[in-house]
Each structure stands twice: as structure tokens, then as C-alpha cells.
Amino acid sequence: MNGRYLRSAILTGLVAGVAMIYLVLVGIVGVFAERNVITGYLTLGRMMLLIPALVAGYRIASGDGPFTRRVGSAVLVGAAAGLLFAGFLLAAVALSPDIRDVFNRLSQKTLDYLTFTELGLGSTAGSALYVVLGLVMALIGGLVRITPPRTRRALIGGFAAVVLMTMLEQFLRPRLLDFGWHDFENWLYTSHGLTPVSAAVVFLVGSLGALFWPDARAKTRTQLAAASPSTRKAVRWAALLVVILFVYTLPIIAGSFMTQVLVLVGFYILLGLGLNIVVGYAGLLDLGYVAFYAVGAYFTALLTSPTSALGWGLSFWIALPIVIGLSAGVGLLIGAPVLRLRGDYLAIVTLGFGEIARVLLGSDALKPWLGGPTGILSVPSMIDMDPIRDGSQYTLPIVGEVSGPLATYYPLIGFCLLAAFVAYRLKYSRTGRAWNAMREDEDVAQATGVSIVNYKLLAFAMGAAVGCVGGAIYATHLLSVVPGGFTLIVSITVLAVVVLGGMGSIPGVVVGALALIGLPELLREFAEYRLLVYGAVLVLVMILRPEGLVPDAQRRAELQESHGPDPEPIDRPRGVAGDPLAGEVVG
Amino acid sequence: MRRPFRFSTLGIIQTVIALAIVVGVTVSAIHTINGGLLSPDDWRDLFVYGISQGSLYALIALGYTLVYGVLLMINFAHGDVYMFGAFTGFFVGDYLASSEFLDTNPIVALVVMLAAGAVTSLVVAVLLERIAYRPLRRAPRLVPLITAIGASLFISNTARGFYGDGVKAYPHFEMLEGRIDLLGIPVLKGHALVIASAVILMAVLWWFVNRTRTGRAMRAVSEDKDTASLMGIDVDRIISITFAVGGALAGAAGVLYAIVYNQVIWSMGFIPGIKAFTAAVLGGIGNIFGAMLGGLMLGILESVAPVLLLQGWGVPSPNQLRDAIAFTVLVLVLIFRPYGLLGRPEGK
Amino acid sequence: MHKSLKWSVIPLTFLFILAACNNTPGESPAMSSEPSASQLAEDPSAACAVLEGGCFEVPAGEPLTVASALAISGDVAFLGNDTNFGIQVAQEERGQVLGRDVEVLHEDAGCGDAASGQTAAESIVANTAILGVMGTTCSRTAVTAMPVLANAGLVMVSPSNTAPGLTNPDHEQYGGPNYFRTAYNDKVQGAAVAKYACEVLGVTSAATVHDGSPYAEQLQQVFVDDFAEFCGGTATSQNAIGVGDTDFHAVLTTIGAEAPDMIFMPIFDPEGPLMVVQSRDVPALADTIFFGADGVKDAGFIAAAGTIAEDIGMYFSGPDLSFGSRYTDDFLPALLEIEGTTEPLAPYHAHGYDAYNILMDAIVAAWVGDDADGTSYFAKNLIVEHFATLTDYDGLTGTLTCNGGDCGSEEVSIAQLQGGVYTEVYTTRSAS
Structure with a gap:
């Protein structure tokens, strides 16, 4: 691992750490401290707090290099992010309660939540835990990035499904009850979060969907392209009909809200x-x-x-x-x-x-x-x-x-x-x-x-x-x-x-x-x-x-054809930015 | 740029409108002044308040115009950059006030607060450019505008999250109490500070853009990025510097604004940002003197025009309509001078 | 913040289910309240079938769910948050109701945009578990929320709407028979200010300033009307400013030219403090009495203009918060702990507290009974009726009696800033 990779990894880790600190300071972690994602295991606040480390690990492992370097970078990223955050947390605890005069959201309750007081850890141990947590999250992110594309797609799909179901709880629950599906609703959500079992099932469904949906779509496309013009026309009309019917009946399915x-x-x-x-x-x-x-x-x-x-x-x-x-x-x-x-x-x-x-x-x-x-x-x-x-x-x-x-x-x-x-x-x-x-x-x-x-x-x-x-x-x-x-x-x-x-x-x-x-x-x-x-x-x-x-x-x-899409002619060449993020945020 | 409408009916309509405005304004003004509600001293005071409010607009507009001149981009988030500077100025000032340094060395304290505000806004502006605008350098022109709007919401709500949603009172400067005599006109000391700062900063900015090497590079980038780049100018660096200078100006303006109005709140950036943009356009966007002129004109209009034009007719609550009047004047100015008072056609 | 509570309450539900399994329906829950006649119905679902308006059903093991629909985002979020904190205190203090936990869903009904009130109401109606609503913060949103809620048979009790039209059947803003408020009607506040101005301050002319919100506009109009009626006082001018303006020298200079004895400005932060601070630059206003209303009677105003307001002896009207020792000893400390502040954010927390408690009483009174599965039935019309017939309720904000939707205490307090706190100088309570 030469200096360039080392520098890039540490920098990415620090950016992730800053993002974590940002989420705490802006208060979003504290507000969702007791909102369950998986009841009893994971709260929304903690999940949001750790996502930057996960994403950073994922990003840093996206290079072409050898396996060890990619994993090593991810670990380094996680450690850097965790260290920075732990340092911030220690400082915040030391400066509390005066720090609340500036940063309104750093209440004692939030700090307790962040330092895992409920586990009986002191603030130092609780803060130090973030080095491990950050490292693990980044490592997971990195490993996900390294897995073959299909597996990766399945994993991300599953994760997205869990997040989606959590976020939609407030909307979905009344709908389920309205349909009379009490048992299903009870199985799916407890105390506003998913249960471990339902979360696993949601994850599975999400990953299967992510795995097979693109293939199925591509297959249908090719079949349709190979079909005769009249069939294609019929399919197009049928699709239109389905869409119209869907839009027409949507309010009954979706409810008045x-x-x-x-x-x-x-x-x-x-x-x-x-x-x-x-x-x-x-x-x-x-x-x-x-x-x-x-x-x-x-x-x-x-x-x-x-x-x-x-x-x-x-x-x-x-x-x-x-x-x-x-x-x-x-x-x-x-x-x-x-x-x-x-x-x-x-x-x-x-x-x-x-x-x-x-x-x-x-x-x-x-x-x-x-x-x-x-x-x-x-x-x-x-x-x-x-x-x-x-x-x-x-x-x-x-x-x-x-x-x-x-x-x-x-x-x-x-x-x-x-x-x-x-x-x-x-x-x-x-x-x-x-x-x-x-x-x-x-x-x-x-x-x-x-x-x-x-x-x-x-x-x-x-x-x-x-x-x-x-x-x-x-x-x-x-x-x-x-x-x-x-x-x-x-x-x-x-x-x-x-x-x-x-x-x-x-x-x-x-x-x-x-x-x-x-x-x-x-x-x-x-x-x-x-x-x-x-x-x-x-x-x-x-x-x-x-x-x-x-x-x-x-x-x-x-x-x-390289004609500009600008509403106004201006004196500079135009074009679409390629992957503008590449090498930008990560440095 | 006049050729499409030479001798057209539009020209005639414009002349008619112009005459109607002149007559309307004169009649309304005479009506109001004859009403005798306000004394000549009151009118003078309104004028002075307008100038100081206008100087504040001008201060923010300087940064706006600078960024626009180089990037041809409306930086909607400029007002929020300015708000962040004002907040840092507040915390520094609050600390200085509690340690009584502020009362013993008010001038040093003021400079420290201005510097803190300027540095914070500088950092925010440079980060903003690096993260939100630089990747879009070659994207269609509306795209950075939408990004800027997104950034504006993000920055202001970040401040709300960080510092809470209440009003915070700015530390009080004993030395800015009362009035000072300027050319026989009593001006509030706080306002005098703002007016002086605006003039000084405008002069410094003009010197920077026109007389320094970096300033010349900026103008080159503004004319043509690719040619500038071929001439060996590091375009990205110049744009970063532009944002840094614009941000520092905004931060200083934010602290001054907060000192004059005695308070900071997370939502304070939006409306002055819009007003500064208006001022910059009024004066001719991209033009430093134009920003100053536009700001002053907008400030005076807001202060004097509602009463002057509407009071005489018995319109209820004329001051509620100040924005409507200010924007009407903007529209009228642009009808007759499509590139603002001191502006020149784009790309010419 | 307020969100946290709603989640933390829930684990207790399960403990309760275990405990409640052994109870036969209708036994233990009735202890906590006066039993209503219909409670003894053998088969509550059959009773509900014949009841006009029907019933809410709450399955066994589920909490009792109510909603708040206040402005918790945007410029006036501090108003809605403050009220929510008051509701939270009541919720913690009251604990279980009818042997069930209570869950309060906090909806954001916004303030300026009327559509947000309607959307919040639709969101509440969609959740059939909700038994009643506490809201809204602003009268505009109440006007659009009310038809939706009433259609679903829900009551709404507002801890902070003060616009007179909402409880006046002849007014277009009328909220209907399902609308109640524990906040007072601005008719009362405007009258109290006018009375104080006439009788105690002895002023004969006044100017008013509003900010284009229906609240401020209606309140200053009530004041102007009553001021003329009580002592023939003249309104030199009724002015308006724009929300978000920062420079008020022009309007102050114009007012100064009319030299009124008093300025009544029922506006909010941050415009309120800015205006007071800038008034010092207008010599003609040196002796003018400044009078603010509940919109600026808060911690933010003290921070931004406290010393100046104190110097000029500014007056503030507002709900009478001298609710006695129960307020200062029990309620306020609990509230400040939640808010993390030393001064309440805004004045309507106590009204939120009362709104919650009356709503809970109404739910208890409307309890028809439980069926064999443990499902509880609550008659929709009885909830409305409990509000409509409420008399001499011993609330935190006073002894409350609902009169055509107005349940709020009609006591107004007038205060001055002294030593950094709002100190009461007059109340309608002591005057009458």
C-alpha cells in the first residue's frame, strides 16, 4: 500500500467522520434515537450515524487494485472515520453542558445515547467503540463492493428494501389495517420497527427482486424487439390500458391520504x-x-x-x-x-x-x-x-x-x-x-x-x-x-x-x-x-x-451532436459532465 | 442590442409608459408632501435609512456580482453563506462580551468578529463551490441554478439544526450608540459604519479585480475560460479564489448586518440574498459599481417610495407594499435598460 | 425531542398486555373515571351499530392513539414545538388511560400554506386508529383541516388558534360543531388590551402594526374597534409590514409623524424585536407606549430586544399564565426539562396540556365498552358531546367551560419586562 492510496483512504475516512459529526450536530441522530428500524436491535438514529462509514468503505474499495489493498483501504477508512468521531464525542462530553450554548442539539440525552450509556459503558469506552463500529461498517461496505456484481446488487437491494419499509411504516400501517390485514401488520411491524424475522424476509424479498428484476426486464425487452410489429403494437396498447386502469383505481388502493x-x-x-x-x-x-x-x-x-x-x-x-x-x-x-x-x-x-x-x-x-x-x-x-x-x-x-x-x-x-x-x-x-x-x-x-x-x-x-x-x-x-x-x-x-x-x-x-x-x-x-x-x-x-x-x-x-442544451447561448463549450463525482469529494 | 425593435410600436408604448410614470410619480409625490404628514427632517431621515439599508444590500451584492461576473451563475446560496458568517460572528462576539473584552476593546473585538465571520463564510463558500458547483462546470446553465437552490436550503437548515430555531441577540456595542454628524446630516453610528464599510470594501474589491495579477486572471476567466486556461491560468484555482473573496465579503457583511439589526436567525439569509441579487441586476450584474449603485437605489426605494407614492392617496399600509414597489421599479428600469443601470450586454 | 416519547412508551404496551389478559372487560379500566351509562352495554358493537355517528374501535393490546397537528417545521416551528412539549408533559403525567398506553402522533400541519393543514388532516383521517386531534397552530390551516376531520367524525381541539371567526357560526372561518379550542378567542385579548389602554394607561390615540397574518390582522382590528368603543380612542393608522423585512425605520417614522400615544403590534419574532430596537432611532416615538401581544412574549424576544423593551417599559398582552402553584411547581419544571431551556419557547404549552387532558376525559366518557376479544369501542358523538357540554373543568389554564367551541379561559394577562422576566401588571382575573 503506497502513499497515494494511504492518503486517499485517510482522507475519505475523515470525510466520512465529518459527515457523522454533521449528522449528530444537525440533530437528526438524536431525533430518531428511539425510532426503531429493527425493534430491539437497531434504531434509525444509529443506522443513519453509521451509513457514512458504510458508504465510504464502499467507495474506497471501488478501485481495480488487488483484494488486500481494497479491503485494507476500507479498514483504514473506517478506522479514520471512527477515530475522528470518537475524538469529537470525547470533546463534546468534556465540554458538555456548555457546548449546548453553541450546538443546540448536543443535549445530555443525545450524548448518553451516543456513548451507549444504556450498555453501562463510560463515555471513553463508549466513544472508543465507534472506532470498532466505523471499522466494521466500512469493512462491510468494502466487502460488498468487492463481491461480484450480482451478489452486490442483491445485497444492496435487500438493504434498500429494509430502509424503504422502515421509512414507509407510518403510511403503510394504516393502509394494512384498512385492508383488514391485522395479522400481517402485526407480523411486519412491532413498535414502529420491523421485527428481526420480518426484516430478514423483507431483505430476502428485496434482494431477490434486485437480482431478478433487471434480467426479467431485459429478457422481455429482447423478446418484444424480436416480436412482429403487430404483436408489439398490441403489447403497447395493453400496457397503456394497464397504466390507465392503474391510475384510475390507484386512489382506492392508496387511500385518501x-x-x-x-x-x-x-x-x-x-x-x-x-x-x-x-x-x-x-x-x-x-x-x-x-x-x-x-x-x-x-x-x-x-x-x-x-x-x-x-x-x-x-x-x-x-x-x-x-x-x-x-x-x-x-x-x-x-x-x-x-x-x-x-x-x-x-x-x-x-x-x-x-x-x-x-x-x-x-x-x-x-x-x-x-x-x-x-x-x-x-x-x-x-x-x-x-x-x-x-x-x-x-x-x-x-x-x-x-x-x-x-x-x-x-x-x-x-x-x-x-x-x-x-x-x-x-x-x-x-x-x-x-x-x-x-x-x-x-x-x-x-x-x-x-x-x-x-x-x-x-x-x-x-x-x-x-x-x-x-x-x-x-x-x-x-x-x-x-x-x-x-x-x-x-x-x-x-x-x-x-x-x-x-x-x-x-x-x-x-x-x-x-x-x-x-x-x-x-x-x-x-x-x-x-x-x-x-x-x-x-x-x-x-x-x-x-x-x-x-x-x-x-x-x-x-x-x-454537441449542440448545447442551454436556454441561453453563452461563451463556453458545453457538454454533459461525465462522472463528475469521480475524484471530487474523495479527493 | 436595440436593433429588433427600432421604430416599433413597442418604442411608442415605452415612451407612453415613461411619460405616465413621470406624471404619476410627480402627482403622487406632490399629493403626499402636500399632505404634510412627514416633516422635511423626516424625509431626510428616511433617505438616510434607505442609504444605510442600501449599503447593506450593496455589501452582499458585491459578492453576488463577483461570482456572477466570473461564472455567469446565480449563486442563490450566497445569502446563506452570509448567514453562516453572521452566526460565527455571534459566537465569537458572545464569548468576547462575556469576558468583557468587548467593552474594553470594542474596535479590536469588532475586527475579530468581522474576521471570524469572513473566514467562516469563506470556508463555506469554497466548500460549496468545490462540492456543489465544480462538478457542474460544463452542465447546462439551469442545472447549477437548481443546485444553488438546493444548497441554499441545505445550508440554512443546517444552521437551524446546529444552532436551534430561535432568535439570538447580537452583542451590544456601546460605541455604536447614538448619531454622528456626517456633512451636517445626523446618521446613526451603526449605519455610518455600514456605509463606510461598503464604500471601502467596494474600493478594495475594485482594486483587487482591476489592479492585481489574480484580478486580471479572474477577468480573463470571466471572458473565456478555455482561452484563459490555454494562457496558463489555473481556472479552477481562480474560481475558488473568486468564491473565497465573495464568501469573505459575505461573512463581513453578515456580521455588520447582524450588528446593525442586533440579531441572528437561521432564516436571515434568504430575503437579503434575493434583495442583493435584485440590487446586482438593477445596477448591471457583474459590475462592481453597479452593485453599489443598485443596492443604494433599492434601499432608498424601499425606505422612501412607499410613503412618497402611496400615502397621499390614502392607501392603507403603504409600507407593506415596499417589495412590490421595489420590484416594479426594477421591471421598469430593465425595460428601458435591459442590462441594468451600468451593465453591458453579455459577452460583449 | 417530542418524537422520542412516542417510541419510548411503546415497549410498556407489552407488559400491559400481559397484565391485562386476566381482566374481564369493563372491570379495571372503569376505575380511573366516572362510568358512563352506555358503558354497561352487554354487546358494545351492537350498541355502536345503533349509535348515531358510530364508534372508533381499538383492538386489544393497541394503545389509544391521538394526533397533534401543529406547525413543527418552518418559521413558526417554535410555536408548535412548544405546544407539543406541553402535550408531552400531560401525556407523561397522566400515564395510561383506560388501562391502555396513549400514543400521540405528531403531524406537521404547517402554518402559512393552507394546503398543509388539509394534507395533515388527510394523513390523520387515513389512520383509523386516531381518536381525536389537537391542533392546529394557525387558523388558516384549521380552516382547511376541519372539514376533513369532521367528515371522519373526529374532534379537533386547538391549543393555539385565536382567530375569532373559528367559533362564530356566522363567519366563513367557522370550524363547525367538531371544533373546540382551549386557547382563548382574540376577542378577549383585543378587548383586554383596549381596556387596559383606556382605563389604566389613559391613552387616547394608538397606531397598530400587523404582519399580514390572519391572527395579527384580526387581533389589531378587534383592538381598534374596542378601543373606539370603550373610551372613544382613535386609531391614528393601521399599518402592516412584511414577514422577513428587517428595516422598519420607514414605518416607524410614518407612525411617529402621527404621534400616537401607543403602538399595538401583535407581531412575531424576529420582526417584533427588530421593530422595538429600531424605534429608538425615531425621536418622535421616545414617549410612545409599545404594546406587544403573545406573538413576542417569549424567550427569543427577551434575547433580542429585552433590555430596550425593559427600558421603555413595553407591555405585553397574552394568555394569563399565572395559573397558580400547579403551573409553577409541577408543570413548568417538567416542561423546561423537555425543552432544554430556561424560559418557555412560546405561550401555548399550558393550553396544549389542557387540550390533551380534556381529550382524554372525552375518550373515557365516550367509552362504550369492550367486546369479548378485548376490542374497545368509543362513540364518536360522545367525544364531541363531552367537549360541547364541558362545564367548570378544573384545568391548568383556569376553570374551563365550553361555549360554542370556545373552551379557553377568558383571562388575559398584561405584563411588563422587569429584570429579564415578564412580570404581570394586570389581569382580567383580578380586575373582574
Whole structure:
């Protein structure tokens, strides 16, 4: 083992140690100190604490070198991480309780938990134990990395399954009980954690899945490719049918809470599709998209609520076309003055429009019309004209009577499909090609006869119309509008949905919304740490997949021809980053 | 960049808008001043408060503009880098205050706090660049923007986790009590400190960028990374230095901000970050004097404009609308000057 | 923190199951409470079938589950956390109910975004084990959460909603018959401030500042109305600021130009302390009385503006927390131990304590009986009824009687900062 490897291993170990210290200081370990993963054996806090060592061991062993060097590096990594953490822990114990004046989370209880007081160890022995623990974890990580790919896949799959089942406990348990599967639920979870037996079974199922799923998928693919065109077509239609049926019956399987989450996801899919037209197709960076969402919601509330300043109490379906028309008009109003702006200047101006909307909506100045801080209440639901608070009810085939979030779910899915259809048709139309040209190079597009003014305005109006439909449904879903929901964070989240999914990609928007809205809602248990995790995931995903989770096929083709995907031409060569993490964090 | 719209209807519309604004502002201002609610001294004070608030925006905007100038990237996390510096400044200041060093040697204590804040923010900024931005050097332009947003959430929530979610009071400086006479105008001493710091730091930054070897390398990188690299400039190192300088400025600004406003909280970075970005764009992003000018203009607008324009018309709670007015002015400025007050077209 | 408790309680469940196996249904649990008439039903499931609204069922061995739906993330997390800590004290002190452990699920209902209240409610409704809800922190989220909860027959009792509309059947914000609160109605607080201003301070003009939250906006409006009614006081102006603003010189200068005797500012940290500190830069406000409300009556304010507030003799209205020795001797030490602080984070912990206890009493009162498998049945409507008919309950926050959803003590305390602590100078309790 020469110096380079030694240095790299120690450095990686120290990074892992810092990550461990970070997790303790930020408080996430302490909060989940008593949350069971495997009841009686492993708590979530301890598991999270040790994961950095595991990952570091895995990473360091990924080289090509001889077996001994890879294992040796992993051991070294673990020892370095453990030593650093043990040192930190000793210092924290020595400085306690004064250290809590700076680091709020280092309570005596947390320190006791960290130093294994329940095992009767002193703080020194408890801290020293981390050298061993870190070493073992890193060694496991390293060994997993060294095993043949199929075994590795199975092990990681099993581990992921256990983590997943633990995380979803709060959502899964009520569902299982709702289905009447009491015995299964009892077998699976005890005291909010898995039992050792159920954990083993979950691990097994997960590893088997990870082992065979990719093979099965590849096999089906090859079979399908070999099949005759008519068979392929039939299979494709059948798959579509299954998907439609799945989406249609999902609310009954998933329950009303999950449907509520899906409705929230649906709002962001709709918003994402709208913003995708502006940013993805036309290349106009809009940081104030929330303005259209808010305008749609407030116009709808004004027109449909019998207690609003207008007091007309129109039906949602009569109000909707009016709202779309008005919002498209607002889109033009916002679009017109900013036609000459490019890139980041456009971004800040649209951000400004979003902020102007936010401030005005809740302001005292417009209170007589918009209700000020209280907003506009008594918005009727989409179906039922009676502005009662229980929401609407209607009957659908198979599904039966729907109410609450389910009542919003179906129309919302309908609007999402419509928006996706429009977006899809636009993309491959003359308009779409004009936007494409404009995005790649405005001056060239202008020279080839594309009317920049018209196409920019069209993009803004289309985006506004789709966004305001989202706002309209939002108002009827909440049965009220209040100013607090329309902040810059919404604009940012929609933009993140578009970019994370893959710019210009319609399936990307769906995946992006599911990942950024759906996942955090399912992980409600993390409550105060949701934004922290959200931020970290955003950074990580963008570093690992800069082109997005489901990149647009056309864009990818363009990339391969080394045409830049930038919305703005800038003076530097572009391309996709390869494996940008290689040699970065690890040094 | 004017050619697409020469003699167009847009030009006519712009002229009409401009005239309408001038008339509207004049009428509103006369209306308000005739109302006589505020005395001339009050107006003068509002103006001075605006300048000091604007200097704070300018301080943060300097770092923003520096990073933008070199990387052409909106560093959304800049406000949170600044917050972290303010927190370290707090802990150092708190320690100095409890050992009574702060009261006996306030100037030394102030310098120590500023240095501590600057160093912390410098480290955070350099780490941020290394981990979150460097791997994306050649990615599409929106990608680092999203990373920056993610980093912003991560950093601010980290501070919340580390230091708790309550407000912490900054140590009190006896010497910054009361007012000082500047050119016959009484200015709060704390504000005078901020204004002076902003001017000094702006000058130092200008000197650094335009007169030093590293500064020249920075400008070369800003013009064209590949050519710069061919000329033997270590682009990664220069970008690291840019972030370091920007971070140090942010940290110092954070400590000053916290001293003036007497408190730190984990969420304090976001809004000033947005405001500083606005200021930088208003002045012409990438331009050091522009950042200063934009900051001052934004500060004065926020302080004076709501009352001046709306009070006369009896609009309730005009100050609630200050952000709306500030952003409206930004939009109007950019309509007439698409690259900000002192900016120049990108890549030209 | 608050999460930890919910897990730690559970291992005890198993001990209990062992112990409870020998008990015949309906014997031992009844000891802890007054037996209700329906408790003696031979076959509780049949009794439930005829009961309007039906029953909650809790299988043998399962804990009694209730939920809290407070703001535990975001800017006002300290409010929700503080209330949760109060609930935790009550939970630890009360121990088992009807021979079962009690589990409190802490949902995050947020504050500003109304959708988060609805989502939290859906999450609660999805979990059929939940018998009742304590929440929300902000009235916006209560408005959207309430229809969902009421639809499932759940009650919600809020330890911190103060908006008057929530218990006013004629108001659009009305929470319905399943909504109750142990926090007081802001009508009471606004009136108390106006009364104190008129009668004790003798001021004749006042300006108000709110931050665009429904709470602050409604509270200052109540104050303005009552101020005019009680002594003909004039509101020189009603101002608003933006949450997240840091420079308040402009609004302070404008207020100063009107020279009101008093400024009533029911806003929160960090804007509240910033405003008080900056008011010293405006000479016209040197003699103006500053009056804050419960939004700034907390440890954060003392840290950020304590000395200045003390110098200018600032007043603070808030719930009357002089609840007697039970509060100071038993409750407060337990609370501070959980919070790890020397001053409570925010004022609504005691209301959370009472909300928990009344909810538990309601569950006990609604207990129909156990069937042969040990499943307990709780009549949904009886839980609501227990709240609706609650009279002279001896709570931590006073003697509570529910009146159309308002169960909170109507006592308001007005305090001044003295020596770093909020010292009471006036209460409606002593005045009446």
C-alpha cells in the first residue's frame, strides 16, 4: 500500500467522520434515537450515524487494485472515520453542558445515547467503540463492493428494501389495517420497527427482486424487439390500458391520504407542464411562475365564491374559461415588457412579478377585493355547487362514490392529460420548432424568419394558461384561497421539478413532481428535516444526473451532436459532465 | 442590442409608459408632501435609512456580482453563506462580551468578529463551490441554478439544526450608540459604519479585480475560460479564489448586518440574498459599481417610495407594499435598460 | 425531542398486555373515571351499530392513539414545538388511560400554506386508529383541516388558534360543531388590551402594526374597534409590514409623524424585536407606549430586544399564565426539562396540556365498552358531546367551560419586562 492510496483512504475516512459529526450536530441522530428500524436491535438514529462509514468503505474499495489493498483501504477508512468521531464525542462530553450554548442539539440525552450509556459503558469506552463500529461498517461496505456484481446488487437491494419499509411504516400501517390485514401488520411491524424475522424476509424479498428484476426486464425487452410489429403494437396498447386502469383505481388502493398526496403531485405536474413550455421549449427562464398559479386561484375564487367581492357565485366550469382567458392576458402583460430581456435579467424580472403578486394578494390595500390575510373563503367545489365544506361527491364506474381528495383527483388527472397532450402536440408542431430555434439562438432564429416577439408572447400566454388551470383547481380543492400558499418557494419548486425531471421532457415532469412533492409527503416523519434532506437531494441528483432523471430524447440527441442544451447561448463549450463525482469529494 | 425593435410600436408604448410614470410619480409625490404628514427632517431621515439599508444590500451584492461576473451563475446560496458568517460572528462576539473584552476593546473585538465571520463564510463558500458547483462546470446553465437552490436550503437548515430555531441577540456595542454628524446630516453610528464599510470594501474589491495579477486572471476567466486556461491560468484555482473573496465579503457583511439589526436567525439569509441579487441586476450584474449603485437605489426605494407614492392617496399600509414597489421599479428600469443601470450586454 | 416519547412508551404496551389478559372487560379500566351509562352495554358493537355517528374501535393490546397537528417545521416551528412539549408533559403525567398506553402522533400541519393543514388532516383521517386531534397552530390551516376531520367524525381541539371567526357560526372561518379550542378567542385579548389602554394607561390615540397574518390582522382590528368603543380612542393608522423585512425605520417614522400615544403590534419574532430596537432611532416615538401581544412574549424576544423593551417599559398582552402553584411547581419544571431551556419557547404549552387532558376525559366518557376479544369501542358523538357540554373543568389554564367551541379561559394577562422576566401588571382575573 503506497502513499497515494494511504492518503486517499485517510482522507475519505475523515470525510466520512465529518459527515457523522454533521449528522449528530444537525440533530437528526438524536431525533430518531428511539425510532426503531429493527425493534430491539437497531434504531434509525444509529443506522443513519453509521451509513457514512458504510458508504465510504464502499467507495474506497471501488478501485481495480488487488483484494488486500481494497479491503485494507476500507479498514483504514473506517478506522479514520471512527477515530475522528470518537475524538469529537470525547470533546463534546468534556465540554458538555456548555457546548449546548453553541450546538443546540448536543443535549445530555443525545450524548448518553451516543456513548451507549444504556450498555453501562463510560463515555471513553463508549466513544472508543465507534472506532470498532466505523471499522466494521466500512469493512462491510468494502466487502460488498468487492463481491461480484450480482451478489452486490442483491445485497444492496435487500438493504434498500429494509430502509424503504422502515421509512414507509407510518403510511403503510394504516393502509394494512384498512385492508383488514391485522395479522400481517402485526407480523411486519412491532413498535414502529420491523421485527428481526420480518426484516430478514423483507431483505430476502428485496434482494431477490434486485437480482431478478433487471434480467426479467431485459429478457422481455429482447423478446418484444424480436416480436412482429403487430404483436408489439398490441403489447403497447395493453400496457397503456394497464397504466390507465392503474391510475384510475390507484386512489382506492392508496387511500385518501395517498390520494391527497397525489393531488398535490398533480398540481405540480400541471404547473411543471406549463413551466416546461416557457423554460423547456422556449428557453425563457421564469422564476415567478407562482404568479400565474396565484392569479388562477384568485380569479376562480372571485368568480365562484358567493361571498367574494364580486359575489357572482358562478359554477367552476363556467368560470374556468374566463379564468384561462384572463390569465393568458396576464401572461401577455407580463411577457410584453420583458421581451428584450435575456437570461438572468429575465429571471429576476419574473421573480419580481411573483413577489409583486405575493405582496399584493395579502395586502391591506387590496383587502376589500381579495380579502387580505384571510383570503377568499367559501369557494365551491368543482362538482357540487353547494358551497358546503365537506366537498363534492360523485359516482364513477368501478371506483364507486368518490369524495374529498378523490373528487379532485379525477378531474385533475384529466387536466394533466390534456396539458400533456397539448404540450406534446406543441413540441412537434411548427410552433415547437420555432421555439427550439429561438432557444438555441435568438438572433439566428430571427434571421431565419421566426417572429421572436410573437413566439415569446405565445410561450408566456400558454404557460400562464396552464398554470392558472392549476391554480383554479387548487382553489376548489382547498375550498378557499389564502395568500400564504403563493410564495417564491412554489416557483422554485416548479422549476426544480422541470430541471430535475429533464428540461423539455414531459415524462420528466411527472417523475420530477413525484420525487420532489410525493416523496417528502410520504416521509412526513422527517418533518423538520424535510427541507434539509430536500436540499441535499437536489444537489446530489443534479451532480449525478445533470441532464435530469428522464432526459428528453430529442435533447439527448442534440447533446450527442454537441449542440448545447442551454436556454441561453453563452461563451463556453458545453457538454454533459461525465462522472463528475469521480475524484471530487474523495479527493 | 436595440436593433429588433427600432421604430416599433413597442418604442411608442415605452415612451407612453415613461411619460405616465413621470406624471404619476410627480402627482403622487406632490399629493403626499402636500399632505404634510412627514416633516422635511423626516424625509431626510428616511433617505438616510434607505442609504444605510442600501449599503447593506450593496455589501452582499458585491459578492453576488463577483461570482456572477466570473461564472455567469446565480449563486442563490450566497445569502446563506452570509448567514453562516453572521452566526460565527455571534459566537465569537458572545464569548468576547462575556469576558468583557468587548467593552474594553470594542474596535479590536469588532475586527475579530468581522474576521471570524469572513473566514467562516469563506470556508463555506469554497466548500460549496468545490462540492456543489465544480462538478457542474460544463452542465447546462439551469442545472447549477437548481443546485444553488438546493444548497441554499441545505445550508440554512443546517444552521437551524446546529444552532436551534430561535432568535439570538447580537452583542451590544456601546460605541455604536447614538448619531454622528456626517456633512451636517445626523446618521446613526451603526449605519455610518455600514456605509463606510461598503464604500471601502467596494474600493478594495475594485482594486483587487482591476489592479492585481489574480484580478486580471479572474477577468480573463470571466471572458473565456478555455482561452484563459490555454494562457496558463489555473481556472479552477481562480474560481475558488473568486468564491473565497465573495464568501469573505459575505461573512463581513453578515456580521455588520447582524450588528446593525442586533440579531441572528437561521432564516436571515434568504430575503437579503434575493434583495442583493435584485440590487446586482438593477445596477448591471457583474459590475462592481453597479452593485453599489443598485443596492443604494433599492434601499432608498424601499425606505422612501412607499410613503412618497402611496400615502397621499390614502392607501392603507403603504409600507407593506415596499417589495412590490421595489420590484416594479426594477421591471421598469430593465425595460428601458435591459442590462441594468451600468451593465453591458453579455459577452460583449 | 417530542418524537422520542412516542417510541419510548411503546415497549410498556407489552407488559400491559400481559397484565391485562386476566381482566374481564369493563372491570379495571372503569376505575380511573366516572362510568358512563352506555358503558354497561352487554354487546358494545351492537350498541355502536345503533349509535348515531358510530364508534372508533381499538383492538386489544393497541394503545389509544391521538394526533397533534401543529406547525413543527418552518418559521413558526417554535410555536408548535412548544405546544407539543406541553402535550408531552400531560401525556407523561397522566400515564395510561383506560388501562391502555396513549400514543400521540405528531403531524406537521404547517402554518402559512393552507394546503398543509388539509394534507395533515388527510394523513390523520387515513389512520383509523386516531381518536381525536389537537391542533392546529394557525387558523388558516384549521380552516382547511376541519372539514376533513369532521367528515371522519373526529374532534379537533386547538391549543393555539385565536382567530375569532373559528367559533362564530356566522363567519366563513367557522370550524363547525367538531371544533373546540382551549386557547382563548382574540376577542378577549383585543378587548383586554383596549381596556387596559383606556382605563389604566389613559391613552387616547394608538397606531397598530400587523404582519399580514390572519391572527395579527384580526387581533389589531378587534383592538381598534374596542378601543373606539370603550373610551372613544382613535386609531391614528393601521399599518402592516412584511414577514422577513428587517428595516422598519420607514414605518416607524410614518407612525411617529402621527404621534400616537401607543403602538399595538401583535407581531412575531424576529420582526417584533427588530421593530422595538429600531424605534429608538425615531425621536418622535421616545414617549410612545409599545404594546406587544403573545406573538413576542417569549424567550427569543427577551434575547433580542429585552433590555430596550425593559427600558421603555413595553407591555405585553397574552394568555394569563399565572395559573397558580400547579403551573409553577409541577408543570413548568417538567416542561423546561423537555425543552432544554430556561424560559418557555412560546405561550401555548399550558393550553396544549389542557387540550390533551380534556381529550382524554372525552375518550373515557365516550367509552362504550369492550367486546369479548378485548376490542374497545368509543362513540364518536360522545367525544364531541363531552367537549360541547364541558362545564367548570378544573384545568391548568383556569376553570374551563365550553361555549360554542370556545373552551379557553377568558383571562388575559398584561405584563411588563422587569429584570429579564415578564412580570404581570394586570389581569382580567383580578380586575373582574
